C-alpha cells in the first residue's frame with residue numbers, strides 16, 4: 001500500500017524540495033524557541049507584533065468567559081454571536097464598505113467569494129503570482145481562468161477586451177506574498193469600470209500595514225480615502241486577520257448585495273462551524289491597536305529602510321518592495337537553503353522559498369519584518385548575510 005507515495009516523497013527529498021515543520025514553543029514573536037534554542041525570527045506575518053500582545057491575550061480570556069470556547073454551530077444555524085456581529089460592523093466601518101462578513105480563514109474566504117460570484121459562463125482574470133488559494137478557488141468555480149503575466153495590466157486589458165463572458169472577475173493579491181510588491185490598484189479599478197468587471201482584492205499582507213491608520217491598500221493612495229461609492233461597489237475586498245491583526249480569521253468587505261449573496265451561497269461560509277467568538281472578541285481589541293498605534297507602522301517602515309540600506313552592497317539583491325516582505329534573491333534552490341541553514345546556525349530564522357512556490361532559479365530568502373524587531377536585530381541579520389556572502393565567494 002502507498003508504495004507510490006513513498007516513491008514520490010523520496011524523489012522530493014532527493015531534489016531538495018522536501019519541506020519540514022519546526023515545532024516552536026511559547027507565544028509567536030520575533031524571538032522564538034525551537035528545541036531549547038532561542039532564535040531571532042524573520043519568518044512571521046505578525047507585522048505589527050500583535051500576536052503576543054498582552055492586551056489581546058487578555059481579551060481572549062475575557063472572550064472565553066463571555067462566550068465559552070466554541071461557536072457550536074455555523075453562522076446560519078446559531079453560531080453567529082454578538083462578538084462576530086460587532087466585529088463585522090467594526091470592520092465595515094474601518095474599511096469604508098457597506099458590509100463586512102467574517103470567514104474562518106483567508107483561504108476559505110477566497111474559496112467562498114470566487115465560487116459564489118462566478119461560474120461556468122463567466123471569466124476570471126488572475127495575476128500569475130496570485131496566492132494559491134485564489135488559484136484553487138478559480139479552478140473550483142469552473143469559470144474560464146485567464147492568467148496574465150505578473151502586474152501586466154496591458155496584457156490584462158487585451159484579455160478583457162477579447163472576452164465575451166457573462167461576468168468578469170479580476171482577481172489579484174494586493175501585496176504579493178512572495179515578492180512584496182503591490183498591484184497597480186488604480187489601473188485595475190479603471191479597467192473594471194471600462195470593461196464592466198468586478199475586482200477581488202486579496203489584501204492579506206496590506207491590511208493593518210498599508211494606508212491611513214492601517215486600513216489597507218485601498219487607502220494607500222495620496223488622498224488616503226476610498227474610491228467613490230460607485231467605484232467601490234465593484235470591489236470585493238478580502239483581508240486576513242491572522243497576519244498583521246495577530247489573531248486568526250479573515251473578512252470580506254463589499255457592497256450589501258455581495259455580502260448577502262455570500263451568506264446565501266458561499267459554501268465555505270455556510271457549511272462550516274463559525275470561528276470561536278472569543279477570537280472575534282480579541283479582534284475588536286486588535287482593531288483598536290491597528291487604528292491607534294501609528295508608531296507600529298512608523299517603526300516598521302524605519303526598519304524596512306534600515307534593512308535596505310544595510311544590504312545595498314550585498315551581492316544578492318533585495319527585490320523592489322516597500323512592504324515588510326523583503327525577498328532576497330539567491331537563485332538556485334540549494335543555495336537558498338544553504339544560506340538559510342547557515343543563518344539558522346547563527347541563531348537567525350529566515351525561510352528559503354523555492355519552486356513551486358516561486359519560479360525555478362529565483363529561490364529566495366523571504367525576510368519579513370515586524371514592528372516587534374529592533375534596529376539591532378536588522379543590523380545583526382545584515383551583518384551575518386555579508387559574512388555568508390564573503391565565505392560563499394571564497395568557495396566559488
Ligand SMILES: *Cc1c(COP(=O)(O)O)cnc(C)c1O
Nearest residue numbers: 105106107131173177202204240
Ligand atoms: C495567507 C494568505 C491567504 C490565506 O489566509 P489564511 O487566513 O492564512 O487562510 C490568502 N491570500 C494571501 C495572499 C495570503 O498571503
